[in-house]
Amino acid sequence: MVAGEASGDLLAGLLLGGLRRRWPALRAAGIGGPTMAAQGFEAWWPHDKLAVRGYVEVLRHYREIVGIRRQLKDRLLREPPRLFVGVDAPDFNLDLEADLRAAGLKTVHFVCPSIWAWRPERIAKIRRACDHVLCIFPFEPQLLARSGVRATYVGHPLAGVIPLEPDRAAARQSLGLPAEGEVLAILPGSRASEVHYLARPFFDAAVLVQRQRPGIRFVVPALPNLRRAIDTAARRAGLRDGLHIVEGQSHAVLAACDLTLIASGTATLEAALFKRPMVIAYRMNAISWHIMRRQQLQPWVGLPNILAEDFVVPELLQHDANPRALAQALLEWLDAPARMAAVQEKFTLLHHQLRRDTATLATDAIEKTIQG
Template sequence: MVAGEASGDLLASLLLVGLRQRWPQLQAGGIGGPHMAAEGFQAWWPHEKLAVRGYVEVLRHYREIVGIRRQLRDRLLRERPSAFVGVDAPDFNLDLELQLREQRIRTVHFICPSIWAWRPRRIEKIRRACDHVLCIFPFEPALLARHGVRATYVGHPLAGLIPLEPDREAARAQLGLAAGDEVLAILPGSRASEVHYLAQPFFEAAVLLRQRRPGLRFVVPALPALRAAIEAAARRAGLSEALQVLDGQSHLALAACDLTLIASGTATLEAALFKRPMVIAYRMNAISWQVMRRQQLQPWVGLPNILAGEFVVPELLQHDANPAALAGAVLDWLEAPARMAAVRDQFTVLHHQLRRDTARLATDAIEKVIEA
């Protein structure tokens, strides 16, 4: 298995639970993180090695990433596993899956690449690289079938992990927050490049928000490897009071908050499953931004908006993701409680749509691939 970032590590760990229930003697290894390790996974490389986003950023790490893929491919070709499961990270995994499948190793890709949002030409590589694709959104299998790709809708594993009614009071008690506090969760990303571009404007926005709403509290989940950079950005912004930096614990922060200022990515779907209004933002290297914008097929980048087919929550991208605009978008939510209630209802409907027995459905599909 290969999971290339924190969100993939979590998704893969949930899949491993189902695989071990089916095959108690399962041996699993490759690239992963702490959640996978907790399920007995042997990480030959840490998932942080692949947690790079943006064309320019990838180029800086290209030789190392290609070297890891070559070493992993050679090891898998020697050991001949029953199956390879690539978890997201399509730029890394699809090329690897293609090479493995050519040597008759069964390949499964967990999470369909977003061909419906951008880079539609990737579908041909998916067809050649994957014996089967496990889809987390209900419209994806039919789309893949039109191009000759076998696929199964398994639901989104986080929809089963996250409760339909999160316990805000218990989460606040765990964090030492009062039930009546107004709380904003700030999530500037799970990659170093995201923190580099987003943490500073996020925290400067928080300073502006405190000027308008002095009682506002902030919780910031931080991966251990990124905590120092996040705390440094907070200090530069002059934000120390009312700021609580957590060791990971993004789900605890989302359960406790009233709304979130959040980097575009899988975390936005997690926030939607916690029924939290949000302001989605993203910034990256200017060249990477120009390339990605030209390949975009839809007007939305945030998963909650893509799934709804409309701007349910605001998106502020690149130059628009400046402190004043971010603070203004957060204030718009805080000053419209009826709007916040309406989006919570909309996210509840989405939660029901995505909730399936993902581990069992995915394991059933993988078993069929192995036995084919």
């Protein structure tokens, strides 16, 4: 298995739980993170080696990433597994899967690449690389079937893990936050490049919000390798009072908050499943941004908006993701409780649509792929 970042590690860990229930003696190895390790996964490389987003950012790490993929491919061809599962990270996994499949190995890709959002040309590579695709959104299998790719909708694993009614009081207690009062969760991303571009404007925006609402508190989940960068950004922004930085615990943070300022990515869907209104933002290298904007197929980038096919939550991207605009969007939520309640109802409906027994459905599809 290969999972290339924190969200992929979480998805792979959930899948591994289902696979081990079916095959208790299963051995799983490759590239992964702590959630996978908790399921007995043997990580030959840590998942954060692949946690790079953006064209320019990938170029900086290109030689190392290509070297890892070559070493991994050689090892898997020397000691062929019964199955290779690539979890997300399509730029890394699809080429690897194509080589492995050409050599006779069975391959499954977990999480359909977002060909419906951008880079539709990937469908030819998916057809060449994958024996089967496990889809987390209900419209994807039909889309893949048109191009001759076998696929199964397995629901979104997070929808089965996140409770339909999050316990805000318990989450606040676990994080040492007061039971009453407004709490804003700040999630500037799980990659170093995201924190580099987003942490400072996020914290600058928080300072502006605090001036208008002095009693508000801020909570930030920080991965251990990003803690120093987040601490530095908060300090330089002058945000001290009411700031609570915790190690990891992003789910507890989302359960505890009233509202979140959040980097575009899987975390936005997590926030929606926790029924939390949000402001989605993203910034990256200017060249990467120019390339990605030209390839975008839909007007939305945030998963909650893509699934709703509407701007149910604001998106502020690149130059628009400046502290003043971010703060204004956050204050507009806080000043409109009826609007917050309405979006929470929409997110509850979305949760029901995505809630399936993902681990079992995925394991069933994997078993058929192995036997086929």
